[in-house]
Amino acid sequence: MWLPSQQDCCPTSPPAPISPGKKVKRTAPSEGQLPCLAAPKDKALSKGTISELQSCLQRARVLGAQAQALRASAQKDAKETSTSEAEGCAEQPCGEKAPAYQRFHALAQPGPPGLVLPYKYQVLAEMFRSMDTVVGMLHNRSETVTFAKVKQAVQDMMRRRFEERNVGQIKTVYPESYRFRQERNIPTFKDGVKRSDYQLTIEPVLDSEAGSAPQLTASRLLQRRQLFSRNLVERVKEHHRAFLASLSPPLAVPEDQLTRWHPRFNVDGVPDIEPAELPQPPNTGRLTTAQEVLARARSLMSPRMEKALSDMALRSAEASSPGPPSPVLPATPPATPPSALKGVSQALLERIRAKEAQKQLAQMTRSPEQELRLQRLERLPELARVLRGVFVSERKPALTMDVACARMVGSCRAALSPGEMEQHVLLLAELLPDWLSLHRIRTDTYIKLDKATDLTSIAARLAHQARAEGL
Numbered sequence: 001m002w003l004p005s006q007q008d009c010c011p012t013s014p015p016a017p018i019s020p021g022k023k024v025k026r027t028a029p030s031e032g033q034l035p036c037l038a039a040p041k042d043k044a045l046s047k048g049t050i051s052e053l054q055s056c057l058q059r060a061r062v063l064g065a066q067a068q069a070l071r072a073s074a075q076k077d078a079k080e081t082s083t084s085e086a087e088g089c090a091e092q093p094c095g096e097k098a099p100a101y102q103r104f105h106a107l108a109q110p111g112p113p114g115l116v117l118p119y120k121y122q123v124l125a126e127m128f129r130s131m132d133t134v135v136g137m138l139h140n141r142s143e144t145v146t147f148a149k150v151k152q153a154v155q156d157m158m159r160r161r162f163e164e165r166n167v168g169q170i171k172t173v174y175p176e177s178y179r180f181r182q183e184r185n186i187p188t189f190k191d192g193v194k195r196s197d198y199q200l201t202i203e204p205v206l207d208s209e210a211g212s213a214p215q216l217t218a219s220r221l222l223q224r225r226q227l228f229s230r231n232l233v234e235r236v237k238e239h240h241r242a243f244l245a246s247l248s249p250p251l252a253v254p255e256d257q258l259t260r261w262h263p264r265f266n267v268d269g270v271p272d273i274e275p276a277e278l279p280q281p282p283n284t285g286r287l288t289t290a291q292e293v294l295a296r297a298r299s300l301m302s303p304r305m306e307k308a309l310s311d312m313a314l315r316s317a318e319a320s321s322p323g324p325p326s327p328v329l330p331a332t333p334p335a336t337p338p339s340a341l342k343g344v345s346q347a348l349l350e351r352i353r354a355k356e357a358q359k360q361l362a363q364m365t366r367s368p369e370q371e372l373r374l375q376r377l378e379r380l381p382e383l384a385r386v387l388r389g390v391f392v393s394e395r396k397p398a399l400t401m402d403v404a405c406a407r408m409v410g411s412c413r414a415a416l417s418p419g420e421m422e423q424h425v426l427l428l429a430e431l432l433p434d435w436l437s438l439h440r441i442r443t444d445t446y447i448k449l450d451k452a453t454d455l456t457s458i459a460a461r462l463a464h465q466a467r468a469e470g471l
Contacts, residue, residue, distance in 0.1 A: 101119075102268060105119035105122075106119075106261075106267035114259060115233055115236070117267075118236065118267050118270050119268055121232045121236070124166065125225075125229055127160075127170070128170050128174070128177075128228050130157045130158055131150055131154055131162075131167075131170065132177075133221065134150050134157075135178070136204070136215075136220075138150075139204055140215045142213075145201060145203065146188075146199045146201055147164065147167065147201075148188070151163075166275075167180075168278055169272075169275045169276075170228075171275070172275060173231045173232060174224075174227065174228050174231055177224060177228070178202050179205055180200060180278055181203070182198045182201070182280065183198065184197060186199055198282070200278065200279065236267070236270055237255065237258070239270050240262065243262065243265050249353060249354065249357055251361055254365075257365040259364065259365060260364055261364070262360060262364060359470075373427075374469060374470055376423065376427055377470075379414060380427065380462045381458075381459040382412070383408065383424050383425075384428060384455065384458050384462065385455055385459075386411045386412055387425070387449065388449065388455060390404060390411070391449045392451065399446065400445065401425065401446070402418070404425065405418045405422050406418060408421050425447065431465055432461065432462075435450050
């Protein structure tokens with residue numbers, strides 16, 4: 001099949017002349033003819049836009065260079081930031097500043113405030129519980145309890161590291177809980193520990209019973225756990241007592257009446273428990289100082305090495321010796337009152353501080369029943385308005401207790417059950433007998449209300465009662 005070539009489609013010679021009388025049929029150009037017809041037009045357009053393309057290309061190159069420079073500077077800043085953070089982490093030892101959920105653990109506890117333990121003390125109590133459980137299981141099976149076995153089991157239970165330091169803290173809090181020894185010739189069934197190596201063994205201290213070997217039963221585990229918790233609370237009380245003595249004026253709270261900590265006492269800021277000293281394996285010829293090395297290998301060293309070790313021992317002794325006493329700093333002047341209190345009489349300040357101390361003392365010795373009554377007293381002004389609105393809407397001189405409590409539960413902002421609402425109504429009747437009265441008829445209790453009494457005076461009386469009992 002013959003196809004026309006490019007020369008046939010686009011002849012270089014000029015077209016033949018056409019007579020004016022002859023009609024010429026115009027046809028659409030074929031696909032092969034399109035590039036040839038559009039080529040002159042594209043060539044004409046490219047001459048006009050070549051300068052624009054060159055300028056766009058130059059602009060794109062400039063923008064690309066700027067983006068690359070910005071990317072390089074950002075990477076450099078990120079490297080410097082990571083380096084500075086690493087240096088800061090290296091300067092500060094790990095664990096110097098605890099995370100917020102540990103530092104403010106006491107403030108996030110649910111329920112009414114009480115004698116809450118610090119976060120680290122609660123962790124130690126949980127460690128003692130886990131350790132006592134594992135030791136009890138091994139002891140009841142007449143198996144020798146070693147620290148290696150207890151460590152692995154406690155770490156699996158708590159998902160937390162358990163070291164000898166924690167065992168020393170447990171011994172400090174509860175010294176009569178275990179008996180520690182260093183023993184050897186204990187089968188370990190491990191490749192890394194030899195039979196002749198010394199291991200720390202743990203034996204629970206139990207009251208021996210006649211006729212049977214003492215065992216760690218569930219009741220004994222519970223008693224030991226409660227005793228450990230009481231010892232922790234006593235340690236916190238010691239720090240709390242020192243804090244109260246440092247206040248101005250100092251406070252003294254009986255230990256049997258203390259129900260909560262002082263509001264300004266930082267519970268989670270209590271210092272850690274110092275670990276007690278545990279038995280260490282005997283020293284089997286291990287050299288620790290340069291003096292011992294010199295005494296042991298004096299006959300095996302050359303004179304130059306002996307002199308070098310002597311100089312090293314002297315330098316270490318000089319470095320460990322205490323330096324000259326520091327000069328005594330001048331005594332600090334007594335603290336002056338802040339500028340905001342300038343001009344206020346000292347007697348007035350003393351009265352205010354004494355009243356504040358009295359209020360804080362009442363808060364620390366308040367029982368849970370008194371705390372619950374105060375919470376109800378704070379809700380009574382609002383509940384009095386709601387109860388009066390219920391009587392106005394019902395248009396009845398008396399309502400049963402169930403109906404009134406159900407209406408009040410639906411209208412009160414606080415989430416209270418009908419039983420709790422009934423306790424609030426009984427308290428209202430106790431405090432305001434001239435405004436609210438209760439009448440028991442057969443099995444029902446009816447409430448009558450004096451609608452003519454001004455609610456402002458009722459709210460003022462309730463607020464005064466709350467302030468009087470809150471002090």
